[in-house]
Amino acid sequence: MSSRHITSHDSHELYRLQVLADAQLLDTPAEPAFDAIASLARRVAHAPIALIALVDAERQWFKARCGLDAEQTSRDIAFCDHTIGQSEIFMVEDARDDSRFASNPLVTGDPGIVFYAGIPLMVHGKDGGTAAAIGTLCVIDYAPRILSPDEIQGLRELADVAVTLIESRRLALRAVDHAQEQHHAAHELAYERRKFQQAERMATLGYFRFDMLDQHLFWSDQVFAIHGLPVSDAPPLNTAMEFYPPRARAEIAAAIANTIETGAPYDIETDFLTAQGDLRRVRSLGELEMLDGVPVALFGVFQDVTQRYRIEQMLRASAHSDTLTGLANRAAFEAEMENRMTQANDTGETLAILLIDLDGFKAVNDAQGHVAGDELLQTVGMRLRGEAYADCFVARLGGDEFVLIPRGMLDRATIEALARNILDDLRRPVITADCNATISGTIGIARMQPGDIRRDLMRRADQALYAAKHSERGTGRFYENDRVIRAIGPLDIRKAG
Template sequence: MNAPLPTNEQERLAFLREARILDTPVEVAFDDITQLAAQICGVPIAAVSLIDEERQWFKSIIGLDVTETPRDQAFCAHAILQSETLIVPNALVDERFADNPLVTTDPNIRFYAGAPLLTSDGVALGSLCVIDRVARELTEEQQAVLEMLARQVAGRIELQRRVELQKEMMAEYQQTQEALRESEARLRLALESGYFGTWGFDLKTGQSHNASTQTKALFGLPPDAPFSQTEFFKAVVREDRALVRESAQRAIESHGRSQVEFRIVWPDGSIHWLCAHATPQYDTCGDPVAVMGITQDITVRKAREAEQERLLKQAQEQADHDPLTGLWNHRAFHFRLQEETARAEREGSLLAVVMIDLNNFKFFNDVYGHAMGDHVLRQMANKLLTVCRAYDTVARFGGDEFALLLPAIDDFSQLDLEARLRSELVGISFRPMGAVTDIPITVSIGAAVLSALTMDQHDVLQRADERLRRAKMGGAVESEADLIRASMSGSVQGFSIMDALVIAVDNKDRYTRTHSEDVMVYSLMIADQLGLDEKIHRTVAVSALLHDVGKIGVPDAVLRKPGKLSEAEFETIKQHPVMGVIMVGAIPGLEDTLDAVRHHHERWDGDGYPDGLSGEAIPLIARIMAVADAFSAMTTDRPYRSGMDHEHALKILVEGQGIQWDETCVQAFLKAQQRVTR
């Protein structure tokens, strides 16, 4: 049965065209999501399917060697008709698909589940689908993860569309400027083709002859008024008189015509622009005796040129500046980077490139609205302008990210730069309406220095961005977490998929990734103090990194809510360990982490979740992680509150040992902390 067309079919097709995603090459980011969907749902076939006008095209597909199918055979053509996941347990008994060639012949589809790829405006572009050759069902948890991954896919496509539209806007701007230049040239030609007055001056007497009535009118004089060289120069604006005399002399010396544009003052005090063309006259001996000329009024042309210059300058300002903050924009920053790189190379000086990112900025937009988020961006922009020099470049690089170019800096390191900027940007805060306390606004900073020995501007920008990424994760230099993760990449089976999960968590909530890496470091400290072997250390590290991946399935409004959660919201939060087990369990080689991921929120007294385990019935690694998780949560800044000091957090752990946490694990952590602070 053919699927009917959606009511917004033209809007849907236009979105796909604007995103320029159809018939594009394979991308790892989409393939990773498809692979993860197949593993979590336990099926052999999965795809990112986009529904074009006459076909179904696969941006990513595993389990089938096809790139497209006719639209009238596509299950996904039905999936885009609804906002919820389309599930077909057995296609043979579904009248919509029972006679479909994809069902009756190879690949013999029986089971299908497709989560629609919905844009932020609710436009369905296609689906993330999972397929099996046997009839079956999805669990609620598998369906939730499939829908979460579909949102990730839709978000990437929507971002690509915004990029493509921006490229089109820049191309249209360039076409407009070219049309403006052509129009200006035509206008100049039209205006310069009409001459209005003739005149002549005797070089010996300075008296005029053959001054037409039109010429006198150009000077605001009546037809019978005298017109001598004296009156002529008296009318010329003082600043332009020398220019007019260079022009006449040049005509004489070159034995040819010269042209000059100048201003005159009419008797009523108004200013007019004239353009004069002068040609010398000679006697029989070849000596100059007079200058003859023609003059036209170009006041209107000059006014139009001034207006065009003003509009061009305004357009250039708009093209180069961010409308919200007034800072240079992304395009202008790259142009300035080229200029400053060339200058640094000529002068043999140092140029610093700094990337700055507002921490947890998405929180402001989600909780307080975009208007308040814009206020925060303007506040940060103004602060950056005050801490930078007048000749530094301050740009809004995009979203909540800023970029600086600091030329001619002293010979100090990237760490010095980052530390200095971090100290100058401290103390910025935001107080929501009706609140009694301020919310701290913190930043992550990454800097790189470009010198005469390393003049690759692209490399220095990449290095600054990489240091910014590390800063977001807890430190601009390689942290202990970075080193541990690097060591895992070659030894842990399924590490690439595991890393993709961690990145997905970071995209949803930057705090969660930083928190997970802190928990990994703290958990390893406890494991080391307890004398656990190397194999368990590896399991501890992986478990800690992945312990919160189930939060991908928690709604943003619940995950980032600043106040106390309602009973229903807390029940939603309590499901994230279970969701995490489903996701991690789909990755080969990580089976020994599942108990820790599931039980890290259990309490020693049995009042934890999700299973209410108590005492030593809780797996050891989960008990270790519970202590590390609590300490990190208490001491880490969140957008809606500052973290407590370490001493206070340690005191709370001591008070809760034997009640909430395993006393042995708490004591091991205390000893490890003492060893670190000595």
């Protein structure tokens, strides 16, 4: 009889699986916070599929998924099984040409993976133990590609948010467990308190208990720290509520009242003001403590989630911005168009779009390089953010194509004047560190008609743009006639900026 030698790899895998089990995430219901991370990852990477995958011993299971119906796959065919062995991003540009994946059924069959990029989720073990990759944040595409540095950085930041959420969630569960143990095991109180304080400091999370009989409120040390107060006796409940802005105060009061009335736990995230007046974001989870079927206290955990919230807000904003020019991107434009068209139908407001295509951009890229091309696009973006267009929504649709939506009841003459101003601005030379170029722009203009959907308006603007380019580049044209809109002045090759 022989026994297999236990290798360091085996030991690491056993530890990794233990960290995964401690996270208490496998086969749990969907949660909005994880779903939001997957949704943002899909937007940041401009990919059709984004997943938060947890890699178990025999399978990978998706805690959150966008663009994929499957809930799990076998581990032996999972791309994520390769990612958890990495310390950084793992990227497969074209799985069909990669010997590791070319015959993989996820490539040859459904869902037809071609591109994959995954970042390992490195989660610490209990009490701050060594981090292990329990899963990945990954994106998938049906065509070969690579991620830009901005896209990779965005995914890294989202992966950090996911890890923070996992560890905070685990610590919150442990904190509640510790609170219940504290009530039933007084002889272990000192030891458990030390462990809990460590977890509090690590997760900026504290414990509270409100005795419904004597109206006494208890705060752990970290709750005082979050409030910006020295550790002492907790204030009365009504004083504690004053740390919330009025709207947040109403939300938390309603949540507590509902828990007391129905017995259902609450989990709420709101704005919060410290004793020093600093605006923070906090999460509070509470539930009833019962004794012989009668509610005697409200207890739970209180956590400062400001850093995670700010990262999420920043990523939400970046998901709707063009990273090169700072203008709105295509996704933001499409959402704005839907809102503007609905508003125009309700109010009778005139709605027009000006579709702009740069003339000569490719020649600048070919002759002066992509850095020059980027600086040219950045300059165009800066000009379109100028005061003359303050009442307009401006977006970059991609490449050298921009779009502008004026606001208000605009007649034809006003729109023509706006188009001439754009034509003049685009004809001014661009002179930067790496770019010295003079180009122009061509504009197609379409106005909304009854019954239009976004595709109809875009199609007419595109047809007007094509007609203008075909007849005379550097001009503008309305969809409904052949009138040529020209720049006010001649092409200026003297002024820069």
